[in-house]
Amino acid sequence: MSQNIKAPKKLIEVALPLDDINAAAAREKSIRHGHPSTLHLWWARRPLAAARAVLFAQMVNDPGGERGYYAGKTKAQADAEREELFKIIRELVLWENTNNEEVLNKARAAIRKSWRETCELNKGKSGFDPDKLPAFHDPFAGGGAIPLEAQRLGMESHASDLNPVAVLINKAMIEIPPKFAGRKPVGPIPEGEKQGRMESDWPGATGLAEDVRRYGHWMREEAFKRIGHLYPQVEITAEMAKERPDLKGIVGQKLTVIAWLWARTVRSPNPAFSHIAVPLVSSFLLSTKKGKEAYIEPVVDANSYYFSVKKGTPSKDSARGTSAGKRGGFRCIFSDAPIDYNYIRDEGSAGRIGTRLMAIVAEGVRGRIYLSATPELEIIANSAKPEWSPDVKLHGKCRVNVSNYGLDVYSDLFTPRQLVALTTFSNLVQEARVKAVNDAKITGMADDGMGIDEGGFGAGAYGDAVAVYLGFIVDKVSESLSTICTWSSSPKNELIVSTFRRQAIPMTWDFGEANPFANSSGSLEKIVPAVSKVIKTSLCGSVDGNAIQFDARTVNLSDRVVSTDPPYYDNIGYADLSDFFYVWSRRALKSIFPSLYSTLAVPKAEELVATPYRHGSKEEAEAFFMNGMICAINNFANQAHPSFPVTIYYAFKQSETKETGTTSTGWETFLEAVIQAGFGITGTWPMRTERGARSIGIGANALASSIILVCRKRDNSAESISRRQFQRELREILPEALETMIGGKEGASPVAPVDLAQASIGPGMAVYSKYAAVLNQDGNPMSVHDALILINREITDFLTPDSGSFDNDTLFCSTWFDQYGWKAGPFGEADTLSRAKGTSVDGVQEAGVVQSGGGKVRLFKWDEYPDDWDPKKDNRTPVWEALHHLIRALNKDGESVSGGLLARMPERAEAIRQLAYHLYTLCERKKWADDARAYNELITSWHGIAAASHEVGHLGTQCTLDLGD
Template identity: 65%
Template sequence: MTDIKSPKKLIEVALPLDDINVASTNEKQPFTRNHPRSIHIWWARRPFVTARAILFAQLVNDPGYQRELGYGVNKKEAEIKREKLFQIIRDLVKWENTNNEEVLNRAREAIWESWRETCHLNRNHPQAAELFNPDKLPAFHDPFAGGGAIPLEAQRLGLESYASDLNPVAVMINKAMIEIPPKFAGQKPVGPLPEGEKQPDMMEDWAGAKGLAEDVRRYGHWMREEAFERIGHLYPKIKITPKMVAERPDLKAYEGEELTVIAWLWARTVKSPNPAFSDVDVPLVRSFVLSSKKGKEAWVEPVIEGNTYHFEVRMGKQPADAIAGTVERTGATCIMSQTAMPFKYVREEGKAGRMGERLMAIVAEGNRGRVYLSPTEEMIQVARKAQPEWKPEHNLPVNPRDFKTPNYGLNTFGDLFTPRQLVALTTFSDLVQEAREKAIADAKAAGLPDDGQGLAQGGSGATAYGEAISVYLGLATSRWSDMSNSVCSWNSTNQNVRALFARQAIPMNWDFVELSPFSKVGPWFSSVESIFNAFASIPANTASYSLQVDAATSDHAQNKIVSCDPPYYDNIGYADLSDFFYIWLRRSLRNIYPALFGTMAVPKAEELVATPYRHGSKEKAETFFMDGMTRAIHNMAEKSHPAFPVSIYYAFKQSETKEGSTTSTGWVTFLEAVIQAGFSIDGTWPVRTEREGRSIGIGSNALASSIVLVCRKREANAESISRRDFQRQLREEMPEALETMIGGQTGQTPIAPVDLAQAAIGPGMAIFSKYEAVLNQDGSKMSVHDALVLINRAITEYLSPESGSFDADTQFCANWFDQYGWSAGPFGEADTLSRAKGTSVDGVREAGVVESGGGKVRLLKWSEYEADWDPTRDQRTPIWEACHQMIRRLNNQGESAAGELLAKMPEKGESIRQLAYHLYTLCERKKWAEEARAYNELIGSWHAIVAASHEVGHAGEQHGLDF
């Protein structure tokens, strides 16, 4: 297929990266509502807006492609068209535009326009009918679908989407997001309204999957009421008695009332190692604080009486001499004898089956917030009455890094739940099947045709519809298990439950929370409501499919657009973790998807995660991962649609990001695997999803949490070149690519300096990877590591003031800064350097950028510059001075004031920005964090500064200023 005309896509040239990164970070905030992630928990999902932007840029032609093909489009026209595409991306990545059809249609129209252009270019290709149908977009495939962000956004953009994964939990999540909703788009709800609710208007809009979502809510309500009838006696209310009020006057307002219990707080116990207290069950508690909210503080006091103790809830701040807790980082302490109990002792007790639990406090619903109560014997006895009929016996993995409970005798998944939690979860799981039967009957009664085929058989009638409803109810039950297990803890700050999967591990927890499924805080129905709300951001617009397939052998990528977020090394053991949910999904949904839930646990042998405990050693695990990943990527290279690049997300571990660079262990090896698989790498875009704000310093959190690799299949007849030729091409081609990335002559928000080194790898690796090999002088093949060294050197040379049209004063200042920073240096050295650069110490002093005297020369910091500086009245204005005056104005007065200053010297704008990039790179190398932050913030604010400069009426004075 070497004769295919494949225009470069936007993602291979330029992106409004900062806009994407800011929106991606915003989406990760907890206040983002009606989010697809609420369907079910998955680990390390990419932000949905990131996937949306990357896919769009992967699908549309870069406007500069006509020049490549010899068309009469000049550079300026291409830049104007590119800016229109940037604006579409800026609108797409705003979460509030997720369902904005005007914005989405503009994106879809741009995709179609590019596709028809590509089809026209290839209209005479022998496979034109198969590959280039101008009336049908190619389908999309994600072979590592995971939490489904990328397939869902492909569907939103109008593509038939295929999501595949080995993990049945991931497959189930993707079915719920992309496969099931389009099947029943426009379907009116068939379930009966909950008692007391009004019948919706006959003209109710049931477009998309709104009707299905409403039925999930209605049958979820039925399940809750039915569950309460069966197990409500295990969750009794608590009556506030006169005796309680006598002991706690703050309860007077509730005297005689029965309060609904939100949660029971338990402490695990082990026997005291002190022989004098060998019968004492010592509580293991991190903190006895129940509420740290100002004015509503509460805590638990272990009241010791002889050789026994009991718990009492106290209101107010915990006194300084009270027992803060019994467990610290080094181990536990017996509250009776103060005997130390090292974790080794606690582990031995747990493994011997001698770990128990004691009720520590009760949390109830009050009119004005939480009501904390001391434990009662009645509540303890009710909890002990729970007798589950079933308990998951599947063993937890022997993975001490991520699974801590086996160290303490909690060896099976069933051990992670109290008997009452097991009763609740099995009850709701079983009710999923009853809801299924009820929904099928109601659908038939409502007139929905029935073909007798379920979802697994491709059915679309009443049977399949009833099963669809039960799928979401099964997911709701599985999702609720994250909040209903004995590894959950109480958040004393927010006064609510802290769910199990705060991170990708199952830790050991000492004092834990047992929620009521029927209260107002974290009840089972809250999971149903979350799923109901998630439907608001699910497109349900194009038939799509979710499949259980191995990425290394799948045929589903054939002639499809491919984007994926593969697992990275041993960062997350998805299969081990998802067993926690699989046990509940299997119980609820096995009769609907028997093949998907046919195994007792999630398949693990083929999972591409380098887990040493599974493969015998770290080396064998790494070999397994890289061999499997190379096969999977090779499969993509061979089968993906030849007119489109493939985008691959590479997720960095925190340990790999330090000092503004990445270690070679993962990143370099992954690049090697991609190249060995047959890809050339045309772009590398750093996607920042975890930062807290726009102000980026340097250090471990400064780098992107992911890099998107943009890949094309390497030509089969690719030749080898010499190291000298590779370096020559870097010198010739890198400057234009870097100019585009930093926003030169375009309107895009420039890439922040902290991201430039990673983004610039793309055009450099595009040169390196398009050849069969780059040969060193001795005939050996150049490694990716050595190529990266040369690419970074080319970036540094481009950004150096000596490489551009910088004035002599600026060249002197840059070199002096490199040597001395803001410190003073010898006059003699300064004199020699200034003469070499074509200026003088007196000259730069007159320019107002250095201080000279006493045989010393020192650069002035921006904070020392003139406050009322005006470049129109300055007789000598080096770029160095202009850049630092911009920083001073930005820091002291903000973007608008900086824009006013830039409007007075628009011809210096591009040079100011390039100098800022150079100085950031220099500061990063020297680990000058504060200085680096200043230059990074100037670049990050550049687009707003330029916009502000327009507003003051100087748009006509641009003279090369870029927007």
């Protein structure tokens, strides 16, 4: 397509209702039932709310754009129209509106309107058909959230990824549902179920969802016929009840086992007991629920031992199992001899780590019932003889430390009984597929002789589609059916904790084995309806989608809209991790997708992750990542539709706030790749897609925000500028941009202090990236690292109180806080500093912000401020004092009371907010986590505080001053 294109600015390049998007994204993390994340595990999947909001804002024109179509609007008109778009976003991001057609149609109409306006500006040019929206493409599709939301917004959606597991997830999310939309189910209703109301039609993917439920039920019943003997119920005997009064009322009952709890064992290092395999147990706790506490007690008898389940609370030493502490290894239950990790590694490498059954968890009428293990149940478990095992080697982060103990291939992560179960389920996927194909033909569905991988739409393809989701069910069962799973004794969650508690496979010593036939977490009884519900409630069926396996560096984007979430430098080894699922998925689905499953394991060599073990060194891994990412992003810049910016997610990690500002190796490398690929950055937005603000670990190496980079291709005629010119432009542009971010202009929502350092990089990088190069004094191009230092310096200068119109008392308090925090310091130093700042110790003491006496001076903390303070009756109110009174009110009484306080000093709103940002940055630098959190929470609550302030003002003082909400 010609580059002589008129491209109006998009909303995402100007403004967003960030608070609303972040709130919805944070809330979505707690939603499980029906959410696409429960269809199949994928690591670091974007929240649907964030993806939907970004795509919408990427597609609609900003009403205040200075180019082309909008040149004639007044500011008031533009602001009013922008607010209408904000209203759509606020509705759009709510989970309840995921499938609200009324809300979605508003968004789709706004997108089509903007597209028609853009086509009008480019009338006669190829590719601008007002009746056909451009298609969407995510070249790093991963878990499929972004392609799914593009489809939901009415765009033909394309997804590509190198990883076959990701490709299959995207096929299940965007490709399969539209193929079979509106079809009624073909499978027989499970025996024993009531016929229920006959549906007159099956909208969207509801018919497909129902068939997945029906064939999933058949698969469970058929599997139980074949291997149910390996999962027997346990009968409560009179002998059991002798020492357990709580069991007397259920003697003779047969209970379904939820889980078997095992300990790994090694031979005792003590020569006297070296013939005995002793347990390695990190905790003997079974339940910590009040009134129902239970634990395991090992009973030693000469040269043997057994485990006994006890009711009540154990001693501290008993609760911690046989552990000798975090780094101490374990202790022998016979001799108390230490069993260090070197010894355990040697035993593991020699194949001498075994298992021993410790306890059984059964389902009672009123909750879990914990029972002692019996030799008979252990014999049954060990009698399983798997016909097949996935002997694919573990790599990278999957190895973590398990390979140190002899767990080198995937079959090592499962007990024989687990291998039998998962192999049986995998085999049944194909049997269910055959049944679905035959049932489809019987109900009259045509058969075009083609499978789904060949583009078929008939009975054969339909059977393939059902099999895909049944394969996902097997994958989800495998998460809860490995020896990496543990048992949670938490009062709220007495259950199996699945394999992927984090993005790795760590060694576990005592593990829980779930019963896939029970009615509890990790079972088919729970997983089958959960997968069916996702298909029914969250997947689209109205617009075509397509998912392919392809490298992002070379995939054909052909004038498509691009939004993507690339790998994060070295944070997640997707290819390594997804082998866990691939080995089972390949067995179940290889005949349906032969090319997708052509390799024994997930392809790894070309994955764009900076993994040193693959590339020889950290430097070579970084070079591989950098070169590959430049190539991929260059592909976006050259092929993406020129009327739309490209949006790229980047999860900010490995950050350190130092005197030079916030930096990150992965972040810098990624920015370098974006700029070298030919993009200019026209906007950045921090989206809190990982965790809520209150759980942020200040200074922690944790994913906190996704930074959304908004990029347009840089003009080929861009010139180079000097370092001095670059600094001059930063000083001209950054103050206004920062004022907007902290909420000082156009009523924008404030960016949280924890996000400001990352977000404000955007305007600075916009200056840096629009030029071919910024040249240092020696004539060499300035690096991204050096540019970030200069940008951060300007941000610090803007936020420091000395640069603003702060009162002298506040200047003193800020500098004193920097030196001493809340601790006391020498009076002499305080006296000298106060004079330098144009005030006095007596003055700041009179203001009520410091305590002075005994030759010492200290600042009052906010919880020491009086509750009855009234700014209108205070003759000396530094901004410092006003800020900390607001924090006191927020922490003690919430947004309403703090809003009422702000309503009595509205003229101080902007100064209070700017000081809060400065103090947050200072506290983060000094790693004062609690203090930093207080300043961050004030800003994140600002919208509510200001709204409460306005309400009080209208009802009482009729305040009309701008509070920046």
